[in-house]
Amino acid sequence: MDALSDRFDQLQDLLSSADSVVVTGHENADGDAVGAVAALRRHLELADRNVTALLSAPLSPRYDFMEFGRRYEVYADDRHRELVTGADVFVMCDLSTWGRLGPLEEPARAGTATTVCIDHHPCEGDGPADLNLLDPTATATGRLVYDYIRHVDGQVDREIAESVFVSLSTDTGWFRYPNTSADVMELVADLSQHRLDLPAMYRAIYQSNSVPMLRLIGQVARTVNEECGGRFVWATVRRQFLDDLGVERYESDPVLDLLRSGEGVSVVALFTELEDGRMSVSLRSRGTPDMNEVARKFGGGGHVYAAGTTFPADEAERYRRDMVAMIRRIVGRT
Numbered sequence: 001m002d003a004l005s006d007r008f009d010q011l012q013d014l015l016s017s018a019d020s021v022v023v024t025g026h027e028n029a030d031g032d033a034v035g036a037v038a039a040l041r042r043h044l045e046l047a048d049r050n051v052t053a054l055l056s057a058p059l060s061p062r063y064d065f066m067e068f069g070r071r072y073e074v075y076a077d078d079r080h081r082e083l084v085t086g087a088d089v090f091v092m093c094d095l096s097t098w099g100r101l102g103p104l105e106e107p108a109r110a111g112t113a114t115t116v117c118i119d120h121h122p123c124e125g126d127g128p129a130d131l132n133l134l135d136p137t138a139t140a141t142g143r144l145v146y147d148y149i150r151h152v153d154g155q156v157d158r159e160i161a162e163s164v165f166v167s168l169s170t171d172t173g174w175f176r177y178p179n180t181s182a183d184v185m186e187l188v189a190d191l192s193q194h195r196l197d198l199p200a201m202y203r204a205i206y207q208s209n210s211v212p213m214l215r216l217i218g219q220v221a222r223t224v225n226e227e228c229g230g231r232f233v234w235a236t237v238r239r240q241f242l243d244d245l246g247v248e249r250y251e252s253d254p255v256l257d258l259l260r261s262g263e264g265v266s267v268v269a270l271f272t273e274l275e276d277g278r279m280s281v282s283l284r285s286r287g288t289p290d291m292n293e294v295a296r297k298f299g300g301g302g303h304v305y306a307a308g309t310t311f312p313a314d315e316a317e318r319y320r321r322d323m324v325a326m327i328r329r330i331v332g333r334t
């Protein structure tokens with residue numbers, strides 16, 4: 001946090017003189033992106049700033065319990081373009097590449113706002129924005145937002161506590177991943193004092209699969225491929241599965257959780273056929289090999305433990321074969 005202290009001061013200066021601020025996160029916002037955007041939005045509201053939280057798509061219903069569920073807008077070009085291009089400050093959370101902004105990328109780049117990036121993903125260079133608050137050692141981006149709020153002596157109310165908790169709990173896989181430090185647990189103890197109902201939050205985030213989704217998990221489980229003596233497993237979610245089973249809202253996390261529950265599994269790759277023919281890829285490991293490195297070779301990125309990318313429609317099958325072969329080689333060596 002000390003290393004960011006000067007940048008926190010710069011951010012405070014920037015925000016205190018801004019007439020309008022737009023806050024957003026990456027496309028397909030996960031819990032950390034949502035939590036970080038939510039906490040910063042609420043902080044700015046409490047500080048009497050004119051702030052709008054924009055997301056590129058509706059929140060996953062898993063996060064409907066959050067106060068933030070009623071506090072954001074879904075970006076629509078006809079309604080929000082001027083707001084984005086004319087904002088004084090544009091803050092992007094939990095991403096450090098413009099491409100992950102989805103439909104907000106173009107207006108954000110075209111606008112005159114001073115851009116700010118708050119993130120914990122490994123990033124080459126200084127970061128994409130005018131002011132970059134980057135700390136790849138931070139457990140979650142929500143943690144960085146929380147540290148900023150404390151740095152400027154901002155009030156922490158229930159909505160901020162809930163938001164930061166969502167960031168921490170989801171980016172640590174509900175405190176199961178190696179990034180769950182003593183420091184994180186101390187912060188959780190502090191946040192819990194704000195009447196957070198942790199069992200209810202767990203149910204909402206992790207135990208809210210629809211029956212079609214449960215059937216899909218079973219279907220994918222039947223087609224798991226095993227490599228390197230079971231240390232590497234991969235599977236594909238075909239469009240056909242979703243159509244046949246009537247899955248309306250597909251999310252990869254429950255499938256990934258199942259795959260990595262296998263004994264001795266150290267690397268998981270999940271390929272998902274998208275409607276437009278592209279293929280999205282989610283990679284998970286227990287720390288080695290570095291999933292960020294694998295994803296980067298295919299135009300994506302992420303963390304050591306979790307990374308992803310998207311294959312273009314015309315090359316999807318070939319890229320998948322190449323990626324499986326590459327991971328097989330790397331895992332085979334270890």
Ligand SMILES: [Mn+2]
Pocket residue numbers: 032033094120140141171
């Ligand atoms: Mn994150």
